Amino acid sequence: MGTDLEQVLVSKEDIDAKLAELAALIDKDYDGKDLLIVGVLKGAVMVMADLARALSTPVTMDWMAVSSYGAGTKSSGVVRILKDLDTDIQGRHVLIVEDIIDSGLTLSWLLSNLSSRGPASLQVCTLLRKPEAAKVDIDVKYVGFDIPNEFVVGYGLDYAEKYRNLPFVGTLAPHVYGG
Numbered sequence: 014m015g016t017d018l019e020q021v022l023v024s025k026e027d028i029d030a031k032l033a034e035l036a037a038l039i040d041k042d043y044d045g046k047d048l049l050i051v052g053v054l055k056g057a058v059m060v061m062a063d064l065a066r067a068l069s070t071p072v073t074m075d076w077m078a079v080s081s082y083g084a085g086t087k088s089s090g091v092v093r094i095l096k097d098l099d100t101d102i103q104g105r106h107v108l109i110v111e112d113i114i115d116s117g118l119t120l121s122w123l124l125s126n127l128s129s130r131g132p133a134s135l136q137v138c139t140l141l142r143k144p145e146a147a148k149v150d151i152d153v154k155y156v157g158f159d160i161p162n163e164f165v166v167g168y169g170l171d172y173a174e175k176y177r178n179l180p181f182v183g184t185l186a187p188h189v190y191g192g
């Protein structure tokens with residue numbers, strides 16, 4: 014495992030500090046409002062769990078599962094719903110929680126899908142974003158870290174379903190994915 018990683022990009026300490034910062038902003042913005050946070054499975058599991066516990070605002074939590082990457086390192090652009098929300102979001106304040114915005118294709122699709130359901134508001138919080146990889150322009154209110162255009166793993170992010178449980182975000186050595 015050790016040799017599969019090239020370098021640590023965002024440490025556990027950096028992640029914790031950033032999520033505390035984002036949680037304080039979200040607490041302020043949603044003060045007195047009823048907030049539903051929606052985690053995008055599976056990548057956002059760690060961010061959801063840690064962000065939710067850093068918030069003081071009471072929230073409800075729901076999950077959607079979509080997949081556009083399959084087993085590779087490139088977005089197919091074709092988004093499939095593997096699990097829909099359990100909640101009716103009409104009239105609700107909804108915050109989508111993501112681990113990463115890479116091409117932006119997943120989120121752009123999700124935003125149009127969820128906004129058609131008539132939420133009172135719809136915003137996005139992501140731990141990571143790759144500005145150089147953006148294929149669509151998306152307005153994201155809460156961003157943790159802008160990172161270089163490299164394939165990363167850990168803290169929810171996988172390569173072929175592996176490495177999600179690493180407590181930090183790191184780059185994968187090219188030999189692992191045949192680079």
Ligand SMILES: O=P(O)(O)OC[C@H]1O[C@H](OP(=O)(O)OP(=O)(O)O)[C@H](O)[C@@H]1O
Pocket residue numbers: 053054055056057079080081082083088111112113114115116117118119120170171
């Ligand atoms: O901006 P994009 O290029 O669309 O990429 C970002 C999306 O890709 C990953 O999910 P993936 O489809 O790999 O599913 P997973 O969360 O189960 O790993 C990630 O969790 C985001 O949801």
Ligand code: HPA
Pocket residue numbers: 082113115163164165166170171172
């Ligand atoms: O860099 C990445 N790593 C893992 N999963 C991903 N999904 C989109 N981008 C990435």
Ligand SMILES: [Mg+2]
Pocket residue numbers: 056082170171
């Ligand atoms: Mg993935």
